[in-house]
Amino acid sequence: MEKRLIKKDALAGIAKKMAGDLLVWAPVKKEDNVLFAPLGSGDEPFFAYLNSKNAPKNVFFPHTETLMKFTRTPKGMVFSSETNQAAQSVLFGVRPCDAHSFVLLDKLFDQEKYKDGYYIEKRKSTTVISLACVKPPYATCFCTSVDGEPVSAEGADILLTDIGGDYLAEFITEKGEKLAKYFGETKADAAADTKKSEIATKAKESIASKIPAHEIKPILDVNFDNPFWNTIHGKCLACGTCTYMCPTCHCFDISDEVKGSDGVRIRSWDSCMFPLFTKETSGHNPRSSQKERWRQRAMHKFKYYVDMFNAIACVGCGRCVMSCPVNIDIRKVVEDISKL
C-alpha cells in the first residue's frame, strides 16, 4: 500500500489544489456549524473540526434529487429525459463513522436485483478521503460499539491520520492511489506506521460511551409486543431530526413538480417518524402512533438491517443524541432493550 507523509499545514492547500481540478466536498465553517460543501475558489476548508453538523450522506443521496423530467403534450405529460449526472468528485476529510455509513448504504442501494443508479453513479465517481479521529470528538461518540473505530479505513479510499507534525496518508484503494499525485513525494517510513497504530489504539480506548448494540438483536427478535415500546415515544415530537441527521437513514419520498408545460419527478428525504409516511389513501395507517414509529426506527437499525444485510444500521456518530430536541438518547434505548 502506498503511504506518504504530508505536513500538517499543507492539507488545506492539497484540498484547494484538488478543487481546481475536481468537485471537492470538504468541511467548511458556515455560521456556527461545520458542513460538507463543494469547495469553491476562495473557500477555506476547515479540518480542525470535530464532526460535521450534518452527515455527508447527501453527497451520494441528496436531500432532493431530480430522477427524471417530463413535458406536456396533447396526449398528456410524457417522459422527456433521465437526469442522472455524477461529476468526478472527492469527499475530503470525512470522519471514519461517516465513511462507515457509506458501506452500510451500499448494501441497500447497490443490491443485486434492484440497483439504484442515482446513488451508485455518485458513489462510483467519488473518492472518499477519511480523516481519522485521533481524539474522539464528542462524549456522545460510540462508534466502537457498532463495528467502527475512530481510526479506521472502512469505506475510505484514502485514510489521513494525524501522527503529530504530519498526516500519514494511506492510499487504501486504486481509486485513492489515483489522487496520490496531490499528496507530495515524502514516503512514509515504518516509524509512521508504529506511531499510527499507537494513536489508533489510544483513540479506540478513549471512546468511553459504550452500548450493547450487538446483544439486543436476539432480544428484539422476540419483543415486538413488549410494553417497553410504550415508554420511549412519550416526549417525541415527531420532528424527524434524528432521521435527517442520521448517516444511515435512507427513507425517501417520490413526488412530481410541474411548472408550466414542464415538470420533474424528484425524490426527497422522508422520515419514518412522520405520521404520513405510511398512511394509506383509505386512512389506514399500519404504524398508527409514534410508538409504532419509534419501534420501527429502533428495530430497523438494530434488527431489520441485521436480518437483511447482517449489519447494524448505526455508526455511533451520536448526531441523533445531540440533536434531539427532547433528549431521547438512542444509547439509553439500546441499553434499556438489553435489560428486557
Added chain:
Amino acid sequence: MQNPYIPYPVIVDKIITEVDTKDIKTFRFKFVNPEDEQKYAYIPGQFGELSIYGKGESPIGIASSPTQKGYVEFTVQKAGVVTSALHEMEEGMMMGIRGPLGNSWPLEFLEGKNIVIVGGGFAFTTLRSLINYMIYGDNRKRFGNITVIYGARNPGLLLYKDELIEWQKRDDLNINVTVDKGDATWKGREGFVPAVCKEVAPSKENAVAVICGPPVMIRFTLPVFFELGFSKENIITSLEMRMKCGIGKCGRCNVGSKYVCKDGPVFTLAELDKLTPEY
C-alpha cells in the same frame, strides 16, 4: 441496465367502467415501444406502479394475465390523487407504467393442486389474472379442480361481469358468485363470502386456497378454511401497503424485515405468522 425508476411509456388503449358507481375502471395499456412488452413479462400476482407525470405513482395489482398478449390491464378504484387523475384519462392518452414488481402467486407450487380462489369486492383483480392464466389453453391441464368464490356487496359492484358469465359456461370451473344483497334482477346467490365458503366447503385434499379481499372478509373467511382443515402453508394472500419506489429502498412498506413491494405482496399465512403484525 434498465433504470427501475423510469416508467415504460404506454397509451391508454381502452377504459372499461366496471361498476355501477363508476368509481372502478379497468385500464388497458399498450406499450408505445413494442419491445417493452417483453421487458414487462409478468406473472399473475405481481403489481405495477401506474405513473402519471405531474401527479405521481400508484402501486396497483396487474389484472390481466400474461396469456393476454399485446396489452396489460389494471383495475383501479378512484381514491387518491393519482387514481383520480387516472380516472380522468381518456383513451389515446399517454402515461407510464413501472414494473412488473413484487413476487407473484406461486405458480409452481399451485401446479398439480386443486385451487380454491376466494375474492371479495375490489380485491379480485390479481385473482382474475390468476384464473385467466390457469384456464388458458393447455395451462388448464397443469391444475386440478378450480373453485372460485367471488362476492361483492351488490350485483352492480361485481367486476368483470362478462368474464364471470363466460367462466360459468365452462365445465372445468366451479364458479360461485355471490352478493351480500341482490336486486330485482339478480338471480344468483345471496350471502356473505365466508358463509358461501362454508356452503361450498372445498376439500382440503391436495388443495391450496388463494384468498384476497377486504380485512373484514378475510377475518371471517380464514376460520372457515381452518375448519375445513386447510393448513397455513396452503392459504395464500396478498398484502397492500403504502409504497413509493416499489423496489425495497424508500423504506415505507416493510413489515418487519420484509418489504411488501419486493419480498411480497404474496405471502402464505404461515409466512405472515412470522411477520410482525404491522400491516
